Amino acid sequence: MAKEKSAIFIIFGGSGDLAHRKLYPSLFRLYKSKVLKDHFAVIGTARRPWSDDYFRETVITSLEDYFDDDKEIMEEFAKHFFYQSHDVNDSEHYIALKNLAGKLDDQFEAGHNRVYYMAIAPRFFGTVAEHINSEGLKTKDGYNRLVIEKPFGRDLDSACELNGNISKAFPEDDIYRIDHYLGKEMVQDIPNIRANNPKLEQALNNKYVSNIQVTLAESIGVEDRGGYYETAGVLRDMIQNHVMQIIGAIASDDPKAKEAKVIHKNKCDLFASLKELSPEEVDTEFVRGQYDTDKTGEKKAYRQEDNVAEDSNIETFVAGKIEFNTDRWSGVPFYVRSGKRMPDKSSRIDIVLNDKVKELGIRPNSVVTLLIEKEDGNSILINGLNYKDAGQDFIEFPEEAEFDNAREAYESLIIDILSGNRVHFTLWDELRSTWKYIDTIRERWDSQTPEFPNYISGTMGPDAAEMLLERDGNSWIWD
Incomplete structure (x- = not known):
């Protein structure tokens, strides 16, 4: 059993299907197994103008599709979730995101660790990575890990361009390219x-x-x-x-x-x-x-x-x-x-x-x-x-x-991300x-x-x- 991990997750595309169908159920499994317990928080971002309470309701609803657990456990888990409406092209939104992440880091004693999860369309990967870097979201005392879903490009040229944009903001050792297989x-x-x-x-x-x-x-x-x-x-x-x-x-x-x-x-x-x-x-x-x-x-x-x-x-x-x-x-x-x-x-x-x-x-x-x-x-x-x-x-x-x-595939991969184990990711x-x-x-x-x-x-x-x-x-x- 992996020991308890600490991190602030920032999920770009937090209102989307991937997050609700794969990420939140996997995070809940880690919560039940106490890999995630007291020292974590999840910030969901998307264009929709949701409140924290509404976001938490959608998280609980997504869990009810997969689990028969007492709703009280789900509600305790959901208290770790927060929402910020976000325009990926607006620098001010990244500054607000930075401030929220810092506040939650103090509240949950998350060790200044950040997981930036791209659950959005690939055309935004480079833009988001560049803004994370330019607006100072990365912490100095903890780790900063960028998680990218496929598809990583649609051919060699587009993949090279995408990799070039991301590499300006994150070194290769901090990039985790997900292949759920x-x-x-x-x-x-x-x-x-x-x-x-x-x-x-x-x-x-x-x-x-x-x-x-x-x-x-x-x-x-x-x-x-x-x-x-x-x-x-x-x-x-x-x-x-x-x-x-x-x-x-x-x-x-x-x-x-x-x-x-x-x-x-x-x-x-x-x-x-x-x-x-x-x-x-x-x-x-x-x-x-x-x-x-x-x-x-x-x-x-x-x-x-x-x-x-x-x-x-x-x-x-x-x-x-x-x-x-x-x-x-x-x-x-x-x-x-x-x-x-x-x-x-x-x-x-x-x-x-x-x-x-x-x-x-x-x-x-x-x-x-x-x-x-x-x-x-x-x-x-x-x-x-x-x-x-x-x-x-x-x-x-x-x-x-x-x-x-x-373990489900995403559950296993999230543990690897939190542990800094890059064996099961694509270079x-x-x-x-x-x-x-x-x-x-x-x-x-x-x-x-x-x-x-x-x-x-x-x-x-x-x-x-x-x-x-x-x-x-x-x-x-x-x-």
Whole structure:
């Protein structure tokens, strides 16, 4: 259990959906576990002219959607919340924010620690960061940590510009770029799984691995995010960040490393070795799709969703083959796949071993599956069976290492922010490499007109996604 933490949280976009759906419930869990107790306060800012009392009511309402706790506990928690109407372009508002934060720091004895959380549109990130710096909000005696939600840019150029603006106000060591998949328990445990299972780690290279598959599938459509998806698509929304970070966890060197700088250097080296794609290779190695209605015609096609163009060419499905130019992984395809309106929700890593692993005492052609989502069981399968029942001994855990599903992703990441632990956040050098890779695909796709829609809702995506693997003599494990 983490010890009690002290900080003033300033949440830009404090009236918004992300704050109420993810941040406030996570902060409440930390309050109940006494990680946050007496020495914290939360300032919510947004343009809406709310009072402290009304803001607290919205916080309590958001908690009631997730918890059955006594309302008195929620009200005690909400007493730590304060609101200030805020215009991100108005310097005077930042001065008022500075004064309020200082007052609350004294009131709650928060140690002059500040967490500035950007729960706002990315176009405001640079502006807010610059004003925090220029109007003197940063304290001298405590820490000042800037938390940024994705998307961090929409291509390499915009990401560079954004990073340049933020870096003028905050050093890299104080910037925490959130990728909520890095807060998921299984993803965080991958290095431990590798480090504690020598045979598995010994097998993780191009001598013994046939291919590795990463699937992030959703059964829902875009729902109320049509406007956002029209500017993003699955390639930017899922592949550039979540999928790449999962690959970083399973493929980086030295899983026993504990220091953030070492871990991030290994990931940076991996992403810097991404095999560059020619435009022609994009055509053969990547597949895009857009969902149609289902077989009964009851569900909307993507082009029928709210805030979506009737002739939209934005993808809701991507499958591709990623390769790395390293001694360890050269020649091993990393097949990735993410899409909306697939048959079920599933997030998983399938490690497909070849017949040479018998040298290591592992059954030839075994498949090791890491299930990421809690509803999937958050566990490990070998050839489709729970690792305890699979009849193989190359993966073992002491009892205390079992997954306990104790924390939600945001709860875990907020603890890391308060502790100054940057292991589970994304560095700029990682983003630069992944954006460069993704831009090649995006530029090729933007020069062509796809035949959309090309897969029926409730199916595994377009047929070309199956053919992508079949051409190499492989097939998707989750099918």
